[in-house]
Amino acid sequence: MPETGLPSFAADTGVTAVEPGRWSATVHEGWDIAGNANGGYLLAIAARAMAGAAERPDPVTLTAHYLSPGRPGPVEVRTSVVKSGKRFTTVQATLVAGDRPLLAVLGTFGDLAPTEGAPAPSRVDDSPPDLPPVDECVPLVPSDDAGGMPPPFARRVEIRMHPGDAGFSRGRPSGEMRLRGWFRLPDDQPLDTLALVLASDAYPPTIFNADLPVGWTPTVELTTHVRARPAAGWLRCEFTTRFVTGGFLEEDGVVWDDTGTLVAQSRQLALVPRPV
Amino acid sequence: MPETGLPSFAADTGVTAVEPGRWSATVHEGWDIAGNANGGYLLAIAARAMAGAAERPDPVTLTAHYLSPGRPGPVEVRTSVVKSGKRFTTVQATLVAGDRPLLAVLGTFGDLAPTEGAPAPSRVDDSPPDLPPVDECVPLVPSDDAGGMPPPFARRVEIRMHPGDAGFSRGRPSGEMRLRGWFRLPDDQPLDTLALVLASDAYPPTIFNADLPVGWTPTVELTTHVRARPAAGWLRCEFTTRFVTGGFLEEDGVVWDDTGTLVAQSRQLALVPRPV
Numbered sequence: 001m002p003e004t005g006l007p008s009f010a011a012d013t014g015v016t017a018v019e020p021g022r023w024s025a026t027v028h029e030g031w032d033i034a035g036n037a038n039g040g041y042l043l044a045i046a047a048r049a050m051a052g053a054a055e056r057p058d059p060v061t062l063t064a065h066y067l068s069p070g071r072p073g074p075v076e077v078r079t080s081v082v083k084s085g086k087r088f089t090t091v092q093a094t095l096v097a098g099d100r101p102l103l104a105v106l107g108t109f110g111d112l113a114p115t116e117g118a119p120a121p122s123r124v125d126d127s128p129p130d131l132p133p134v135d136e137c138v139p140l141v142p143s144d145d146a147g148g149m150p151p152p153f154a155r156r157v158e159i160r161m162h163p164g165d166a167g168f169s170r171g172r173p174s175g176e177m178r179l180r181g182w183f184r185l186p187d188d189q190p191l192d193t194l195a196l197v198l199a200s201d202a203y204p205p206t207i208f209n210a211d212l213p214v215g216w217t218p219t220v221e222l223t224t225h226v227r228a229r230p231a232a233g234w235l236r237c238e239f240t241t242r243f244v245t246g247g248f249l250e251e252d253g254v255v256w257d258d259t260g261t262l263v264a265q266s267r268q269l270a271l272v273p274r275p276v
Numbered sequence: 277m278p279e280t281g282l283p284s285f286a287a288d289t290g291v292t293a294v295e296p297g298r299w300s301a302t303v304h305e306g307w308d309i310a311g312n313a314n315g316g317y318l319l320a321i322a323a324r325a326m327a328g329a330a331e332r333p334d335p336v337t338l339t340a341h342y343l344s345p346g347r348p349g350p351v352e353v354r355t356s357v358v359k360s361g362k363r364f365t366t367v368q369a370t371l372v373a374g375d376r377p378l379l380a381v382l383g384t385f386g387d388l389a390p391t392e393g394a395p396a397p398s399r400v401d402d403s404p405p406d407l408p409p410v411d412e413c414v415p416l417v418p419s420d421d422a423g424g425m426p427p428p429f430a431r432r433v434e435i436r437m438h439p440g441d442a443g444f445s446r447g448r449p450s451g452e453m454r455l456r457g458w459f460r461l462p463d464d465q466p467l468d469t470l471a472l473v474l475a476s477d478a479y480p481p482t483i484f485n486a487d488l489p490v491g492w493t494p495t496v497e498l499t500t501h502v503r504a505r506p507a508a509g510w511l512r513c514e515f516t517t518r519f520v521t522g523g524f525l526e527e528d529g530v531v532w533d534d535t536g537t538l539v540a541q542s543r544q545l546a547l548v549p550r551p552v
Binding site: 060061063065067068082083085088090092094101104105106108112117118119120121122123124125126177210212213214220221223225227228241242243244245246247248250261262265267269272273274275 | 336337339341343344358359361364366368370377380381382384388393394395396397398399400401402453486488489490496497499501503504517518519520521522523524526537538541543545548549550551
């Protein structure tokens with residue numbers, strides 16, 4: 001537990017109001033992948049400031065465009081409320097390091113606590129991924145090498161991959177552009193809707209399971225929809241890719257909580273570099 | 277053809293630079309659904325101004341949050357370039373009518389003209405929807421009634437729905453939350469990447485094919501990824517919904533051009549009102 005007394009995810013994404021529309025924060029050590037901070041982690045910092053500006057706790061839909069890699073050190077979130085309505089508040093933001101913009105973000109925030117009264121109509125035409133028990137899944141174990149794989153980031157989250165999707169880490173990609181598995185924060189840290197933003201970008205790229213000459217896929221944009229606050233316990237995640245075309249790929253995520261409730265849906269657009 | 281000499285989509289989404297970061301435009305008559313301008317049409321106006329600000333022609337990924345309904349009359353687009361890089365430029369924008377914000381938008385723009393050199397690796401794990409010929413599909417015919425269904429908007433686009441998905445318009449929903457069909461602009465207007473933004477929000481809601489007591493689904497947010505400039509001819513579109521939960525639904529779109537190339541992918545988050 002860090003010195004703030006907060007669990008590490010909450011502490012490491014903490015923001016401090018400087019003046020209206022300006023929030024200071026720190027990109028902490030250990031959240032990086034090959035030296036660059038994980039995209040979901042950076043977005044969670046921005047989202048915490050935006051929720052503060054919105055005075056509403058939960059991101060309902062959140063889109064980040066990734067402009068420059070984030071490295072450990074001080075950052076600032078600049079927020080601007082575009083509209084505050086009866087149920088939702090929409091906020092534009094940038095996350096900057098010095099004068100360098102790292103993220104441009106647009107988000108709508110609300111309160112996803114369960115409400116009274118007649119529920120809206122619902123229908124679910126899909127189901128959580130069928131996963132072996134956590135103990136039979138494959139942990140993403142942090143590397144002890146600087147710059148090694150899996151990355152230091154793997155200490156900040158607990159990921160257990162479906163054995164059928166984990167072969168890529170031993171040089172045996174499944175051939176299917178899919179990664180399924182469990183997710184939680186270490187030490188039983190509580191899961192809030194900001195942790196869902198983190199979960200939506202925490203898995204290795206789906207393309208690692210394709211037989212394509214692609215080593216890295218920088219995110220251009222990530223959108224996460226939060227449908228509900230998650231129950232305590234492990235999350236079930238499924239990430240899939242259908243289209244690697246024109247130098248881009250999408251990665252679609254679906255996240256379910258331990259009670260079988262859909263809690264988040266995500267999609268990112270990433271670059272597919274040409275072979276060198 | 278309108279008096280500008282431009283095809284109507286280009287003319288009706290036209291913008292004029294007022295000063296750096298400010299663009300004037302007009303929400304034209306006839307693009308509405310029950311009195312409110314179609315969301316893809318409004319976004320195309322904003323995107324045209326943003327492309328101007330970016331000095332790059334094609335939206336690569338574009339996200340709009342819908343704040344208030346748009347009605348015919350003058351509007352302004354306010355643009356702010358967050359970063360201009362080697363390949364892409366990222367722009368924040370708002371579309372406002374007087375002082376009322378209608379849309380908050382975040383977009384990254386580039387040039388999707390085909391390039392020389394080795395292509396990036398590619399793989400497509402899906403295929404265009406299997407559609408009967410255009411003449412055997414069901415047109416969405418504009419209503420002559422003010423406020424009637426189908427809406428006046430149906431004159432601005434040409435939509436031919438798969439007969440298996442069109443039963444909802446005669447009170448016989450298919451039961452599957454899916455709408456497939458053809459799309460083009462009337463009078464053989466050229467299709468550019470802004471027309472893909474329009475196409476991604478032009479179809480009736482997928483939920484019209486579900487047996488749920490839902491009459492309208494206001495869009496909260498729409499994200500469109502443009503993968504390629506479309507070839508001339510009809511587009512093949514498929515819109516699906518898997519999750520109607522927590523008062524929200526997503527609608528996923530995939531758009532292919534006449535040569536079988538994936539040209540756009542979209543997702544929107546919409547509200548599912550409680551029954552009254």
